[in-house]
Amino acid sequence: MSSSKRFAAETQLNLSPFFERTSKLNESQEWRRWSGYLSATNYELTHENEYFAIRTKAALLDITPLYKYIVEGPDAQAFLDRLVTRNINICKVGQVMYTPWCDEDGKQIDDGTVQRLTQDRFRITSAEPNLEWINHNAAGMDVTISDDSKSTASLALQGPTSRDILNACAQDSLDTLKFFWMMDTQFSDIPVSISRTGYTGDLGYEIWMKPDDALAVWDLLLEKGKPFGITPTGLHALDMARIEAGLILLDVDYISARHAIIESRKSSPFELGLGWAVKLKKKDFIGKKALEAEKSRKPEWKFVGLEIEWDPFEKLHRKAGLPPGLPCTAWRTSTPIYNGKKQVGYATSGTWSPILKRYIALAHVKSEYAKENTQLHFELKVEHFRKLSPARVVKTPFFDPERKRSCPV
Amino acid sequence: MPGIKQYDAIIIGGGHNGLTAAAYLGRAGKKVLVLERRHVLGGAAVTEEIFPGFKFTVCSYVVSLMKPNVMRELMLPQFGLELLPLESTLTPLDGDYLIRTADSDETYREIARHSRKDAEAYMRFGPAMGQIGMSVRPILETIAPNAIRPSLSDLSALKKLLNHFQSLSSEQFEYLTKLMTMSSADFLDEWFEFEPLKATMSASGIIGTFMGPKSPGSAYVMLHHYMGDIDGAFRAWGFQRGGTGAVSMAIARSAEHFGADIMTEKAVSNVIVKNGRAVGVALENGDEFSADIVISGLDPKQTFLNMVDENDLPADFVDDIKNFRIRGSSGKVNLALDGLPNFTCLPGEGHHLRGAISISPSYDHLEQAYDDAKYGHFSQKPFMDIILPSILDPEMAPPGKHVMSCFVQYAPYDIKGGWDDTKREAFGDAVVNTLARYVPNIKDIILHRQVVTPADMETTFGLTEGNIFHGELSLQQLFSFRPAVRWADYTTPIKNYFQCGSGTHPGGGITGSPGEMAAKKILGIWK
Amino acid sequence: MSRTDIIVIGGGLNSLVAAALLGQSGKKVTLLEARGHIAGLSSTEEFAPGFTCNVINDVVKWIDPRVIQKLNLVSRGLKLDSPEAVKIALDIDGKHITFYTDTEKTAHSISTHNENDGKKWHRFSEYITKQTRFLEKLYDLTPPKVPNIGFGDALDMSGLITPLWKYGTRGLTDLMRTAPMMMPELMDEWFESELLRASISTAGIHHLSFGPFAAGTGYNLLHQHVHSNGVIHNTVYIKGGTGELAKAVKSAAESYHVDVKTNAKVSSIIIEDGGCTGVQLESGETIAGNRIVSGLDPHNTFMKLVGPTHINPRFLTQLKNIKYRGSIARIHFALNGLPNIKGIQKDQFDSVFSIAPSVEYLERASDSVKYGRLPENPYVEFTISSILNPEFAPEGKHVLSATVQYAPYSLRNGSWNDELKHQLKNNVVKVLESYIPAFSSLIESASVLTPVDLENQFGLTEGNLNHGEMTLDQFFFMRPTISTAQYKTPIKGLFLCGPGTHPGGGLHGANGFNAVRGILKK
Structure with a gap:
């Protein structure tokens, strides 16, 4: 490789092994940077069809930009159990666990999935690079940690027909694969791993493969998936779906404790709605003491779902002589939340849910305002003027179809 | 003319701090006279057309530390201040390179190419240093208290600072303590592993000082260089259109x-x-000017040992000033080029030429350069901080031609046998030879060469020992100790005689800060 | 399994002091030493048949007077002695500078070299003494938890008022000015004689990996002169060898019913739920006790005995960042006769001799650390310990013990081996020979201890005798880390008392004394 080539414009961003296909399919030529990769925001000129693919057909997303690490060795289980807040000791081979991890002050660093590939071998995924943190905490442990980000390519196939498509491609049936489990199989002669996971809150799978096999897998999926409505899908549609599913996004809904430059920007899992994933009964893990203390004094913040109530919302717009102004994509600008005149929180992302026909948002609010059905106010601008629109605390996920976790047999 | 009061204040030296003080005093309604020895203003911040068509930033070459409020309050953009960002830092290596650019993804990937750990650490390092930079701002913006006999206002200033420090986190305080005391290499070793990255970053800890990256104390100089901000972005360096002279x-x-x-x-x-009061100044041509007060923008040695009679000063103060360490350690080589330099590691044109180029491939390279200087020689293979002003501002050179500014370390003032023409040229050769290792075509494209040694800086710019900071930025020469304990608040033992150069708090660089703070102090006590 | 109130790990001076003081306060204390005998770095051992040496230290710079007094060490047989000539800076032409306990005599000796310098000597000694008076008070303190200094900390600091009253703010500002200085800067302010400048610089670089051109050597110079009452290069001999100091403290400890166990190497500290509950010995035995005081260095205490899996990430970073970098070697020569040092009278043979002709000589020697190689011309300090301790060598024979700086712990090309040790010894012999004619013909045998040997034999991380470099970034509230400077650690019940804590290295016992205050407070 000549050195000048390495610093040429086209190599300054990462390109996924699927780029050869995605770049040709991307009619809108709209891209977003995701972990230094070029990632399609939407393939068609609008993202609507892609959104509905997630909820009614099958959406195919290139999720290669996820950071992935392999942790292996005799202490791999003990190490991961100390690293993350969930109980890895009960994670069986073939099982996947979604978990946050924290610094010693109990502030969340990142969240992702831990896949148990074999007894002593795990894959952990994350939104931001975490190699330094993982290595640092592995001191004294008999484990090897390797960066798998580029050595494994991955696709998400999400939507009601996703199982049918995979059954058409794979040598083994997916019918018995349970939610948050994974299996190894083959697409003709290509070895792939399939996990029943995703970021949409729908029936869906993630497919893990060697980068060299990426194009063949893509082509096969598109071919076999055609009758089932497979649709290459970008980040706009995904963002809407994940909000409906009530799933948090690093750097949007919270800031990693490793990167927050002030204390108040850090959040604990309790403050991010992930209290269920903090297993305080575990022997010891990073942040345990702080989280115990936080739990006993009650967290200061909670992360909740909000529904912006339709009638007052419509009325505010009507007053200005306008139809209700709905966002056409998911937004991620911090928006003040009030209780009366007092600001009690801020929403970090929100969207109009076309499937639910509700205007929903995810918000940080002070704990005392986090109870279901608490009446709050959401700040919005109607024709350049700030208004407060009534909003109600509701349970997440906003959208939670039974098919997400059920099996046909 | 003696006896007739013409001015409220006379400022000796038309360097950027003297001019800044003049502007602030003028702004407050005072009638000020600035006297500059040379034919150009700006002191060490000058641009001169040494060879027809080629403009050299003879001495200082980049701007980052200029205080934003000075720029605003003195309306500098209106008077010609135009700072162009330096976009990247390139470290050429043998067969490879390291480049850091304004794009964080690109920088992450580039560093990760060498070390993944470092790429992640780098993303945390910048913000952490930014926070530390912010946390020391209040010190920089405080008039240094009298540590011997503090006044009431000194005590309240100290109390404020104490409160400020108590508000820092233990981690920030830890970093700060380390930065104040460690070597830049030791500090960086705690964060990074890829040596060219560490060496290049550590280089900002040696610029302008007589220390190597492994010398304790150099971490502070690195922090000093991190405190610059342009448009609110920390550690953003800029090039002034027309050269640093245009800032002046x-x-x-x-x-x-x-x-x-x-x-x-x-x-x-x-x-x-x-009668123990400054009443005016006498010029070398015999003229005299009188004024209520006299302010010196010169370095402490000039200010106290040349401009006034030692007998007018307390003996222990004279000792302190004599003990003030000013050790010139850097030289400057300015090249007029027939074309663009062609780097082996990144041939041809490209955006790497729009930024800084650092010849700092390893700690050893820097330390060996320092060893030469430590024992009384100029560096055979020096460290260099290079920019190509004509890429950023085409008016710096004739069309198609270029100027290259090489800041070079080390060139000790106290070289064995003293500086002479032969040594100057030998030093210039060492620079070009070192450069040629990474830029093979350099010798073919040099049209003219200007070599500036610390001795030249002393004779031309009046910088004692050619020190660009008017005195080492070592811990014992900062804050209440700069330039001497008890006289760090811009006053001097002579009534109505003040100081405003880089030899006062908060020190060197094109900051405008000593000038501004001196003017504010003077206006505060002016009856 | 046995049980005790407090377990003290390590049988070095500070551990013994801590154990004795804890015993004195009525606690049931067990002290565990890995080696066959106590004393750690103050050990006296036989290095060749019939030849004994002070393994590490021939002399002591200062001993914390609080320790001597509180443990009645004098009545327990501790005998301190200062030679009249505390140090002799050797000159190649025999024009030595002799430092005496009597400042007047030192000034006179200097005057023969440089009259100006001689005249300034009194003022210089006072200048240094004044600053050490402030340090002495600081050394008595438990460092405050910064940056949130409480009222109690401020009250503790009130000890500083006495010297402040005496020397004024100028005394304090002089300290603030001198501590961060580098040796040539300080020397430029005072002296011209190169030999004198170099000799004082040797105190600045004492046991550091840095050379005299390093900022902060000013502090190390002051550290060497705490409690020295104005005697530059102050030297204290302990009658019978430095090991006697530890023995005196041990007898104090035993009088307070401290159970001193040797050959009891701790293999791990048992941690349960973030607190310590006892120790496991290499023999398999466990001893229960929920207060543990470790006199080992932080690396050994935490990375080895506690284990990284019990250490929180931030503290782990801090531990990894402690700088040890041992840089001295000890060479003991068994000699078949009394060496003849050029220009030295026999009655001065009980002094400490240093070979450092110039500041540049020292700096060049220090460059070897930077590049990880052996110094061609090392800085050598030596004593003929058999003069003061005739029992160290057979009749008519002698022991010359040299401290060699710099011998880097990490070498670029490979690691320490017999060949390199031999080479280092040869370099030292060459240096010695220019001052001691025919020195090599006297050598019967020699024993070389490199930093790696020190690490292996004494468990000193990277062979650093001070359990961490004595630099400003590892001083006071930063020693050993910003989170553990109060002798307390993040592991509940585990305390530190070794030289890795404030006020740092040296055979003075102040660390142990200060640590106990914190342990008893709880």
Whole structure:
């Protein structure tokens, strides 16, 4: 490789092994940077069809930009159990666990999935690079940690027909694969791993493969998936779906404790709605003491779902002589939340849910305002003027179809 | 003319701090006269057309530390301040390179190419240093208290600082303590592993000082260089359109706008002191000017050992000033080029030429350069901080030609046998030879070469020992100790005689800060 | 399994002091030493048949007077002695500078070299003494938890008022000015004689990996002169060898019913739920006790005995960042006769001799650390310990013990081996020979201890005798880390008392004394 080539414009961003296909399919030529990769925001000129693919057909997303690490060795289980807040000791081979991890002050660093590939071998995924943190905490442990980000390519196939498509491609049936489990199989002669996971809150799978096999897998999926409505899908549609599913996004809904430059920007899992994933009964893990203390004094913040109530919302717009102004994509600008005149929180992302026909948002609010059905106010601008629109605390996920976790047999 | 009061204040030296003080005093309605010995203003911040068509930033070459409020309050953009960002830092290596650019993804990937750990650490390092930079701002913006006999206002300033430090986290305080005491190499070793990255970053800990990256104390200098901010972005370096001289010109125009008189080619021979008070200045040509107060923008040695009679000063103060460490350690080589330099590691044109180029492939390279200087020689293979001003501002050179500014370390002032023409040229050769290792075509494209040694800086710019910071930025020469304990608040033992150069708190660099703070102090006590 | 109130790990001076003081306060204390005998770095051992040496230290710079007094060490047989000539800076032409306990005599000796310098000597000694008076008070303190200094900390600091009253703010500002300085800067302010400048610089670089051109050597110079009452290069001999100091403290400890166990190497500290509950010995035995005081260095205490899996990430970073970098070697020579040092009278043979002709000589020697190689011309300090301790060598024979700086712990090309040790010894012999004619013909045998040997034999991380470099970034509230400077650690019940804590290295016992205050407070 000549050195000048390495610093040429086209190599300054990462390109996924699927780029050869995605770049040709991307009619809108709209891209977003995701972990230094070029990632399609939407393939068609609008993202609507892609959104509905997630909820009614099958959406195919290139999720290669996820950071992935392999942790292996005799202490791999003990190490991961100390690293993350969930109980890895009960994670069986073939099982996947979604978990946050924290610094010693109990502030969340990142969240992702831990896949148990074999007894002593795990894959952990994350939104931001975490190699330094993982290595640092592995001191004294008999484990090897390797960066798998580029050595494994991955696709998400999400939507009601996703199982049918995979059954058409794979040598083994997916019918018995349970939610948050994974299996190894083959697409003709290509070895792939399939996990029943995703970021949409729908029936869906993630497919893990060697980068060299990426194009063949893509082509096969598109071919076999055609009758089932497979649709290459970008980040706009995904963002809407994940909000409906009530799933948090690093750097949007919270800031990693490793990167927050002030204390108040850090959040604990309790403050991010992930209290269920903090297993305080575990022997010891990073942040345990702080989280115990936080739990006993009650967290200061909670992360909740909000529904912006339709009638007052419509009325505010009507007053200005306008139809209700709905966002056409998911937004991620911090928006003040009030209780009366007092600001009690801020929403970090929100969207109009076309499937639910509700205007929903995810918000940080002070704990005392986090109870279901608490009446709050959401700040919005109607024709350049700030208004407060009534909003109600509701349970997440906003959208939670039974098919997400059920099996046909 | 003696006896007739013409000015409220006379400022000795038309360097950027003297001009800044003049502008602030003028702004407050004072009638100010600035006297500059040379034919150009700006002191060490000058641009000169040494060879026809080629403009050299003879001495200082980049701007980052200029205080935003000075720029605003003196309306400098209106008077010609135009800072162009330096986009990247390139470290050429044998067969490879390291480049850091303004894009964080690109920088992450580039560093990760060498070390993944470092790429992640780098993303945390910048913000952490930014926070530390912010946390020391209050010190920089405080007039250094009298540590011997603190006044009430000194005590309240100290209390404020104490409160501020108590508000820091233990981690920030830890970093700060380390930065104040460690070597830049030791500090960086705690974060990074890829040596060219560490060496290049550590280089900002040696610029302008007589230390190597492994010398304790160099971490502070690194922090000093991190405190710069342009448009709110920390550690953003800029090049002034027209060269650093244009910064001085902008301040001069601002000062004139506020009513200051600025005279060049007026060399002050001494300050006239009567009954322990400064009453004016005498020029070398015999002229005299009188004023209520006299302010020196010169370095402490000039200010106290040349401009006034030692007998007018307390003996222990004279000792302190004599003990003030000013050790010139850097030289400058300015090249007029027939074309662009062609780097082996990144041939041809490209955006790597729009930024800084650092010849700092390893700690050993820097330390060996320092070893040469430590034992009384110029570096055979020096460290260099290079920019190509003509890429950023085409008016710096004739069309198609270029100027290259090489800041070089080390060139000790106290070289064995002293500096002479032969040594100067040998030093210039060492620079070009070192450069040729990474830029093979350099010798073919050099049209003219200007070599500036610390001895030249002393004779031309009046910088004692050629020190660009008017005194080492070592811990014992900062804050209440700069330039001497008890006299760090811009006052001097002589009534109505003040100081405002880089030899005062908060120190060197094109900051405008000593000038601004001195003016504010003076206005505060002016009856 | 046995049980005790407090377990003290390590049988070095500070551990013994801590154990004795804890015993004195009525606690049931067990002290565990890995080696066959106590004393750690103050050990006296036989290095060749019939030849004994002070393994590490021939002399002591200062001993914390609080320790001597509180443990009645004098009545327990501790005998301190200062030679009249505390140090002799050797000159190649025999024009030595002799430092005496009597400042007047030192000034006179200097005057023969440089009259100006001689005249300034009194003022210089006072200048240094004044600053050490402030340090002495600081050394008595438990460092405050910064940056949130409480009222109690401020009250503790009130000890500083006495010297402040005496020397004024100028005394304090002089300290603030001198501590961060580098040796040539300080020397430029005072002296011209190169030999004198170099000799004082040797105190600045004492046991550091840095050379005299390093900022902060000013502090190390002051550290060497705490409690020295104005005697530059102050030297204290302990009658019978430095090991006697530890023995005296041990007898104090035993009088307070401290159970001193040797050959009891701790293999791990048992941690349960973030607190310590006892120790496991290499023999398999466990001893229960929920207060543990470790006199080992932080690396050994935490990375080895506690284990990284019990250490929180931030503290782990801090531990990894402690700088040890041992840089001295000890060479003991068994000699078949009394060496003849050029220009030295026999009655001065009980002094400490240093070979450092110039500041540049020292700096060049220090460059070897930077590049990880052996110094061609090392800085050598030596004593003929058999003069003061005739029992160290057979009749008519002698022991010359040299401290060699710099011997880097990490070498670029490979690691320490017999060949390199031999080479280092040869370099030292060459240096010695220019001052001691025919020195090599006297050598019967020699024993070389490199930093790696020190690490292996004494468990000193990277062979650093001070359990961490004595630099400003590892001083006071930063020693050993910002989170553990109060002798307390993040592991509940585990305390530190070794030289890795404030006020740092040296055979003075102040660390142990200060640590106990914190342990008893709880």
